[in-house]
Amino acid sequence: MLNRRILRIKAFKVLYAYAQNPDLTLKQALESLDSSCEATRDLYLYMMQLVPALTAEAAKRIEAARGKFNPTEEELHPNLRFVQNGISALLEADPDFARLTEKKQFSWENNDALLHKLYENLKTRPYYSEYMEAPQTSLKADAALWTQLFTEELEDDEDLAAILEDLSIHWADDLPYALNCCIRSFEEMARQGRWDFPPLYQSDIMKARGKEVQSDREFVHALLSAAYGRYQEYYGLVAGSVSKWDQDRLYTTDIVLIALGLAEAGTFQDIPARVSINEYVEIAKYYSTPKSRTFVNGLLDKLIKEHVKNKIV
Numbered sequence: 001m002l003n004r005r006i007l008r009i010k011a012f013k014v015l016y017a018y019a020q021n022p023d024l025t026l027k028q029a030l031e032s033l034d035s036s037c038e039a040t041r042d043l044y045l046y047m048m049q050l051v052p053a054l055t056a057e058a059a060k061r062i063e064a065a066r067g068k069f070n071p072t073e074e075e076l077h078p079n080l081r082f083v084q085n086g087i088s089a090l091l092e093a094d095p096d097f098a099r100l101t102e103k104k105q106f107s108w109e110n111n112d113a114l115l116h117k118l119y120e121n122l123k124t125r126p127y128y129s130e131y132m133e134a135p136q137t138s139l140k141a142d143a144a145l146w147t148q149l150f151t152e153e154l155e156d157d158e159d160l161a162a163i164l165e166d167l168s169i170h171w172a173d174d175l176p177y178a179l180n181c182c183i184r185s186f187e188e189m190a191r192q193g194r195w196d197f198p199p200l201y202q203s204d205i206m207k208a209r210g211k212e213v214q215s216d217r218e219f220v221h222a223l224l225s226a227a228y229g230r231y232q233e234y235y236g237l238v239a240g241s242v243s244k245w246d247q248d249r250l251y252t253t254d255i256v257l258i259a260l261g262l263a264e265a266g267t268f269q270d271i272p273a274r275v276s277i278n279e280y281v282e283i284a285k286y287y288s289t290p291k292s293r294t295f296v297n298g299l300l301d302k303l304i305k306e307h308v309k310n311k312i313v
Contacts, residue, residue, distance in 0.1 A: 001041055001198040001205070006177055007220040008260065008279055010036045012287065015227050016256045026228050033224055037217075039170035041200055043178040046106045046167075047154075048091065048185065048195075051146060053108035054122075055088035057115040079132050085142040087189055094195050114159050122149060143190035147183050154179060219268070227256075227263035234259035237303055253288040254296055261300040265308045273304050 014033050018024045024032075062083060065075040091097050101107075108115060122128050131145045154160055155176055164171040171178075181198065189195055199205050201216035227234070238255050261280045265273050277300050284292040 001044065001181055001200055001202065002037055002216065003202045004216060004219065005279065005282070006040065006174075007037070007201075007216060008223070008264075009173075009283055009287075011220055011224045011227070012256055012260055012280075012283055014224060015231070015260060016253065018228060018231065019252050019256055026225060029224060029228055030221060033220065036170050037200060037220075039168055040174045040178060041198070042104060042106075043164070043168070043171045043174050044181045044185075044198070045100060045104065046171075047150070047175075047178055047182050048097070049101050049106050050108060052088045052092050054115055054118055055083055055085060057112070057119050059083040061119065081132050081134075081137055082128075082145075085145065086139040087142045087146050087186060090189055090193070090195055096197055097195055100197065111163055114157075114163065117159065118149075118153060118157075121153060125152075139193065140190045143186040146186050150179050150182055150186075222267055223260065223264055226267045227260045230263065231259055234262050237262070237307065238299065241299055241303065251288055251292065254284065254292050257284055257288070257292075257296050258300050258303065261296070262303060262308065265304045273301075273308070277301055277304070 010033055013036065014029050017032070018029055062075075062078050062080070065071060065078070068075065125148075127145070127148050131141060134141060161172055161175070164175060185195065185198070199208070203213045203216040203219075206213045235255055238250065238258050242250065257280045261276050264271065264276045264279075268276075277297060280300060281293050281297045284296045288296070
């Protein structure tokens with residue numbers, strides 16, 4: 001499930017916490033890293049649970065309309081395509097899904113206002129109308145509907161963001177990635193006719209397919225351990241590469257990113273240096289200043305050429 005881009009981001013966040021709090025031990029840092037990784041899969045599970053929750057909301061609204069004193073013909077004979085969608089049915093019937101969500105104590109019951117809003121918004125969307133009016137139904141069409149809903153309605157929803165922030169400190173930043181994982185699950189469910197709980201790391205998925213790959217957990221643990229153990233040394237390399245005036249203006253986020261890049265280049269000789277540099281430049285776009293991309297790119301490239309290739313780092 002987790003690819004190396006998001007693992008690098010998680011290592012960056014933990015190393016940043018260490019830079020802010022030097023009393024953080026390596027053991028605590030690695031435990032925090034593992035918790036953060038598990039939290040992303042928990043968020044995926046919670047967002048998958050939105051499917052039966054929103055389906056149930058629609059069914060409840062239909063039943064309420066039927067029970068009105070003087071219902072319309074449409075209310076008496078509603079279009080049930082959405083409430084009978086196959087993706088929700090597969091999740092509700094899956095014992096593993098039920099066991100996992102119960103174990104995590106996940107529920108959308110206290111967020112009925114958000115469910116109501118999402119359903120009302122959904123009914124106004126052209127893609128929903130096309131789905132409801134299509135001459136035939138299929139699991140593929142059901143998956144496509146949920147894919148579009150998760151793509152267009154959730155990532156920028158402020159009410160959802162507030163809910164997730166209250167539930168976990170990790171979840172707000174991880175929402176886009178978790179939604180993409182949900183979408184991949186919808187596509188797989190349409191092909192296979194069942195839901196599978198994804199392994200935590202992408203390497204686990206690849207190994208299950210018979211490929212010989214390095215464990216992503218071992219990769220990110222080794223990366224964080226190397227950066228943690230030599231952080232002060234890397235800090236000195238960064239500070240020594242800029243003027244005294246610029247030293248006072250160094251951003252901790254940039255130093256942490258460069259430290260991780262140096263640790264990766266020194267620890268994983270099989271990864272091309274340019275690949276590592278590009279990864280941390282991409283992370284800088286989202287977690288540092290507008291000028292950080294250029295700074296991280298230039299200085300990391302310089303330090304790797306000067307130190308890593310000469311086996312100084």
